[in-house]
Amino acid sequence: MVGFGKTLREHGHLEWKQYYINYKMLKKKLKRYVQGQQSEGEEQMRKEFARLLDLQVEKIVLFLLEQEGYLASLFAALGKERDMARESGDPSTIAQCIKAYRAVGLELLQLLQFVEFNATGLRKILKKFDKRVAYRLTNYYVLTRANHPFSQLQQVFRHVGIEAMLGSLTRSLAELTEGEKSFYDDPTSVQIEDPVIHSIKGALERLTHSTRFLSFLSKHALIDEEDELLSLENEAIKQQYDYMALVLNLMNTFLYMVNTYIIVPSADKYAFSLGAAPTVCGIIIGSMAVAQLVSSVYLSAWSNTSYFRPLTFSSIVLLLGNVLYAVAYDCKSLSILIVGRLLCGLGSARAVNRRYITDWVPANKRLQASAAFVSASALGMAVGPALAGLFETNKRFLGLTINANTLPGLVMAGCWLIYLVWLWFGFKEPVRTEDGLKGSILGPSPSNENVDIDCLIQGLDEDSLHEPLLVSTVDVEDEEYGEEADQDSAEDLEDMDKPANSFCEALKLLTNPVKVQLGIYFMLKYAMEIILSESSVITSYYFGWATGTVAIFLALLGCTVLPVNFLVSTYISDVFEDRQILLASEVMTCIGIAISFVWPVRYTAAQYVIGSLITFVSAEVLEGVNLALLSKVMSPRLARGTYNNGLLSTEAGTLARVVADGTITLVGYYGMNMLLNLTLAPALLIGLVSLVATFFCYKGLY
Incomplete structure (x- = not known):
């Protein structure tokens, strides 16, 4: 990964050097903290x-506002020239005005690059x-600064002034090139294909990345997001990216x-049919789930x-497993059924x-x-x-007998057979080199998002458009930047590209908040598995529900996943901190479990459905927020390798899930009338323990 100091030295602007984030000074402070963190x-x-970061952000923002005023x-001055050029109708005057707008657009792009570099430096x-350092800072800093009414940090990541000037640039070029067409009344008819x-x-x-909902969902996957600007390998990944493989x-x-x-809806009846x-x-x-652990x-x-090979192996094994699950019925063998699963x-x-x-x-x-x-x-959770x-x-x-017991295995075997054929002809294996890099680094992408500034200014007045870059000057301070960049790059490679080599090493990287x-x-997976796995047994025993009714109930529970996550990411997270949502959803999960208990009164379907719904939805919210927090506090060394955070x-x-399903079978020997309470009791106990642990680690959950 390219060091930030080297990136700044190669692409920054000499006259703006004093306004960039002082990355070198911050790194020295950080080294002091690392050496003395036991005493401080x-x-x-x-x-x-x-406080040091606040001063750097203030310096960046004040310069940004100054440059925005200049642009x-x-x-404003070009606006007058644009109006005169349109009135004259002279093609050469209009062309000269377009050229002037593009020149100012390049200056706007340079300012945006300034913001981009500083935002990258701040993130790094x-x-x-x-x-x-043993104490995490990122989430504390962002939460306390970004949500403040007088936040300067928001100016680094939100660019209202720049977007307004981009609108002025786009509208002006549209008026000069499209004539009388209205930019606002009919925007689809005005297409500005300008590289600037x-x-x-x-x-x-x-800088703005994407929508909050996508960001929120992506964190559930615990997939590491590298810094696109500073990734040497990203261009090679783009060249080998295959949509069909994804x-x-x-x-x-x-x-x-x-x-x-x-x-799930028919497993109890299948077991009963086999004695x-x-x-x-x-x-x-x-x-x-037991086999999945391995x-x-x-x-x-x-x-x-x-x-390709593990995906092929996976498909073949799943195909065979589902076939065994289906034929176990005619073989009257519970062993074959379990081997299939x-x-x-x-x-x-x-x-x-x-x-x-x-x-x-x-x-x-x-x-x-x-x-x-x-x-x-x-x-998949809802469709199943x-x-x-x-x-x-x-x-x-x-x-073969084809009924509600065997059809799940037969249908899934057919699906995996079709998938296996599709995988064989459609998957493209990425090419790996012997040194482990993702292919060869062939150069910059030709896409418009990565247009080279030097290419853009060809044909324009280069002397008036560009300031000299930092690479053109070699002084003592610049050499220090270069030395610091090399050290930064080496440290990044040493620290970030060294994954854990074993479970024990991975566990040592877990801090108390992560644990x-x-x-x-x-806890939440245990509670959800109890609700789902014993649903067919409980509803059949208490309410006489058929397999179809249980299936509808479980499908409706599964359908709540995406709407609930959308609600949390777009509304609830705007009002509350993640740790507050985490704590509240833990409490609601425990309340849902308590409602589901069979009390010494008549047990109704309404009570069961309400308790299950509260437990399941609260656990969904808890899962989303928990994994979002987990993605922030996990060690970067756990982002890659075999023993990764995922x-x-x-x-x-x-x-x-293994413990929950084992509990259901074990408790079943005590009688159906005790099943629900004896399986929910451990879930409630684990929930209360996790609640206490959350209170003790609350300050560290940023």
């Missing part, structure tokens, strides 16, 4: 460094602080989630060398899907791909039970 208190260290005066120094405007828009998009990875995620939940107790459905459902590790390790768990390739997005989707598309990963999982509700038949075909959040993740969270959630 967290609060003192955080406030002192935040605004240029646009905060990330470096979080990585090297495209470059400014591209820079603005990189679609196949997302389809694998979707089908696996369908495969997981399609048996086992209905509560053995816990083992049937949980066996897939498969997540070896498939994640396999993805270090290939993606174990094979399905061994085919879990979610770690591979996540790694592909991290490693081979360009940075400017990674946010959308991460959100699509979460959406595919949520959709919905499909099960359609399997109301009982026939024989080629010696608490993984514990919360375990694997750790997957293992925590899968372990919770």
Whole structure:
């Protein structure tokens, strides 16, 4: 990864040098904190460094406002020339005016690059602080500064003045090139294909990134987002990016989630038809999660060398597992049924899907791909039970019984067969080099978002447009910048490209707040699994629900995932901090569990549905906020490699499912009348423990 100091030295502007963020000074302060963090208190260290950042932001913002005023005066003067040029109708005068507007547009682009560099420097120094000092600063700093009514930090990331000037530039060029067409009344008829405007828009998009909902969803995937501007490998990733390979990875995620939940409405009846107790459905459902604990590790390790082979292996194993699940009915064998589900768990390739997005989707598309990963999982969770509700038949075909018990296996086997053929012909394996880099770095992308300034100014008055760059001057201070840049680059490569080599090493990188959040993740997955896995048994025992009714109920629960996340990301998160939402949703999850208990009164379907809905929705909110926080506080060393943060969270959630499903089967031996209370009691206990742990670590959850 390119050092920030080197990037600034090569692309910054000499006369603006004093207004850039003083990255070198901040790094020296950070080194002092690292050496003395045992003796200095967290609060003192955080406030002192935040104060230094405040002074840097103030310097940047004041200069930015000054330059915006200067450019605004240029646009005002050009406005008069534009009107005179239009009135004269002289082509040469209009061409000269267009040239002048483009020249000012380049100055506007230079100012935007100034903002972009400083925003990058600010992000990098905060990330470096979080990585090297025991106390995290980023979220505290952003929350306390960005939401303040007199925030200067917002000026660095929100560019109302620049956007207004871009509007003036676009409208003026439209009037000069399109004549009488109205820019505002009919915007679709006015197409301005100017490289300067495209470059400014591209820079603005990189700074503002994307919608909050996509950002919120992407954090659920725990997929690391690299800094696009400073990534040497990103151009090679763009060259090898294959849309179909991404679609196949997302389809694998979707089908696996369908495969997981399609048996839930009928698992108890399948177990009973084979001579086992209905509560053995816990083992049937949980066996897939048991195998997933193992498969997540070896498939994640396999993805270090290939993606096609582990995806192929996953599809074949899932195909065989579903066939065994279906034929177990005619074989009258519970063992074959469980072996089939174990094979399905061994085919879990979610770690591979996540790694592909991290490693081979360009940075400017990674946010959308991460959100699509979460959406595919949520959709599969809803589609699985919905499909099960359609399997109301009982026939024989080629010696096989086709009914509600066997159809989930037969349908999923057919889906995986089709997917396997599609994967074989449609997946393109990325080319890896021997040194581990993602292909060759061939040069800059020809897209409009990365237009070279030197190319843009050809044909314009170059002497009047460009200031000399920092690379043109070599003085003592510049040499210090260069030396600092080399050190910065080496440190970044050493720290950020060294993933954990084992589970033990990964666990050592977990701070107390991260451990608490993984514990919360375990709790919410346990509660959700209890609600889902025993739903068919409980509703059949208390209310006499048929398989189709259970399927509709579970499908409706699954359909709440995306709307709830949308509500949290677009409305609730604007009013409350993430840690406040985390605490409130933990409380509501415990309340939902308490409502679901069978009290010494008549137990009604309304009570069960209300309690389950509150528990499930609260757990969804909790999952979204918990993973969003987890993505911020995890060590950067856990962003890559086999033992990454996604694997750790997957293992925590899968372990919770195993424990929950095992609890259902174990408690089932005490009688159906005790099943609900004895399975909900551990969920409530774990919820209360996580609530207490959250209180103790509340200050560290930024």
